[in-house]
Amino acid sequence: MGGRKVVGNGRLVTPAGVIEDGLLVIEGSKIAYAGPAASAGDALRGGTVVEEWDAQGGYICPGFIDGHVHGGGGADAMDASAQALVRMARAHAAHGTTALLATTMSAPHEQLLEVAHVVRRVQGTATGGARVLGLHLEGPYINPERAGAHNRVWLRPPSAAELAQLAAVAGPAFRTVTLAPELPGAEAAIRWLVERQVSVSLGHTAATYEQALTAVDAGARAATHLFNAMTGLHHRAPGCAGAVLADARVRVELIADGVHVHPGALRLAYQCKGAAGVMLVTDCMRALGCPDGEYTLGDLPVVVRDGQARLRDNPAALAGSLLTMDQAVRVMVQEVGVPLADAVRMASLTPAEALGLAHRLGQLAAGFDADVVVLDEALTTVMTIVAGEVVFKR
Template sequence: MQTVVTAERLWDGTSLHQHPLILIEDGKIDSIATHDSAPIPARAQVHDFPGATLGPAFFDVHIHGAAGHDFMEATPQALDTIGTFLASHGTSAYLATTVTASLDATLRALDGLANEMAKLPQPGRARPLGIHLEGPFLSHEKRGVQPAEHLLAPSIATFDRLLEAAHGHVRLMTLAPELPGAVELAAHATSRGVRVSVGHSNATAAETRAAIAAGAVSATHTFNAMRPLDHREPGILGTVLTTDTLFSELICDGIHTEPEIVRLWWRAKGSERAILVTDAMAAAGMPDGEYQLGGFPVQVKDGRATARGVLAGSVLTLDRALANFVRFTGATIDQGLRLLSTNPAAMTGLAHRAGTLAPGKSANLVAIDAAGNLVGSIVGGIQAS
């Protein structure tokens, strides 16, 4: 069946177009035209979003779970449930993010995730494009809720075991630059095709610059679990904000970062290096209560997830992150869309699989109203919301 999607405008990942008409067939974009230049096929199913902006579906590079499940479960049920939930909120792709756990548990989870990734994508369901290792090579001082007993010193041999268990699917790794061996590991991981993100770190500016020189390309949930900014020792945060080549994640939920900090980050990183993430855990989309994050309990109340009084991920979805970002900063819809589609795809080296809309590509797109709210989500040609 042919499907047609129309709206007020389209941001295709590079430029804006007025009055678009997108023809979808067999889950892929067949053509992109305008209302005036192309007729709507007689038997096509039509999704019209008056006044909205169409854009590439979202790509979350930092998410631990949702809808009651955690990626450390690494089961078909967990990924199916999470994928269905994410698609309904505009996300078509993600990096399944691990949390620091015992090495054996992590290896089992990576193998399970890799096995699920080998399956064909399901229409109407978000799919993993890789794995993000958040741990075990993190700072004890800035570990947040990451279990201290499972943190490890950077080790090329251990990293290679993790990469092998994941069948080569690790796409991103968070690393504390100040740890002995971190710079060498950053260079090695980069040579193996894994992007390195600095984070969970008490690093100085010099230590951070060394990791960037070794290949680090991004920063994990900027401001959170980072050495505070100081005018005499800018530290990791000062370096992240002033290194124009470095991508930078942000959790835009009004809990992890206040609106003033979001505006500061936006001014510092700009439209080509800023990335919105959720850092969501199993409680996303669920009522208040107790949930698991990689095997330890997290309490959720009034939208705030904590373990032992420390923030433990979020219950954010990327559609809400976009609406918050637009409201906090005054950015345009197309500027906001770039932060959760094109930029994460560019950072991970997956621009051929996400972040843009063009004929021949998978029909993964969102419709966003003038306030930044999601009004439609289509994943694999299937309407998911």
């Protein structure tokens, strides 16, 4: 048998809780064993340990899956280049992300086709960082009233012809579409996308409670950055936020940076949906790891200052974030009071389930892909492993 790699002297984080004296055994690109160190004898027998990493009492977790990320490391998905996707993937791997969806901004159709082509080309290739699982189309099929940092010039109702072209170009990389369900043609678009195994997420929307539920009945199963750029919860008009919080069929994204969403609202979402219904995302833009200054998100100028990104010409509008997945986990644990096992689930298994990948990603179990993050006591990333290979080590 071939050589094995071992991560030991750590606490193994599982959906059910934390195994205090945990051990992880990796063979090739897969997990061979994950459990108590005392029970690992069979997994270690008959092979040579070629590499051993000491977690130093930290937390051994499944790698984080970010289903909504625009950029990082100075690069953006809208740059439409393989090099940009690689820079993004490496920047986020330093914060525990082992897989991500490259996320667009609203743009001309031809530009979106270019991005889709590049994402398909990079999907499944080694980046030296996080895996690029596919494409999240955020815009242009969103409501101008809730455009956020999207350029209203490019917003339009869903187009069957455009979606068919995007699906043809992106192929299996076409994973998620955010749209506003109240737009003309939205219900037909939802049904068409769901038939092709593309996840539909409700977002940037002025939908009523009833309109949102109609979209869920049509097959939408997610909500994009809950509370942000959508009709909020009011006791006489529950809006899109109320609909997705109340409907057990829907998983919700949360930007858990303490800026986009108040910790009290984060707690409300967790209590309504549970860890299986919340997906932590970053919505991060290109300035992650870069100095303060002026950048772009899509084709709009953005000023980054003191850890926040805002539109230059509308400073009240947040323009993505500089959030990382390990920071989102920290906020949920330290500021919201969520158990670590649940916070990690929201960053790993829940997004894997939403993407139909929970058979191989999202938890530490024998036979799963060896995508792993080791966190220290402060819940900061010290090592990231993708497909059994270390891509980041502090």
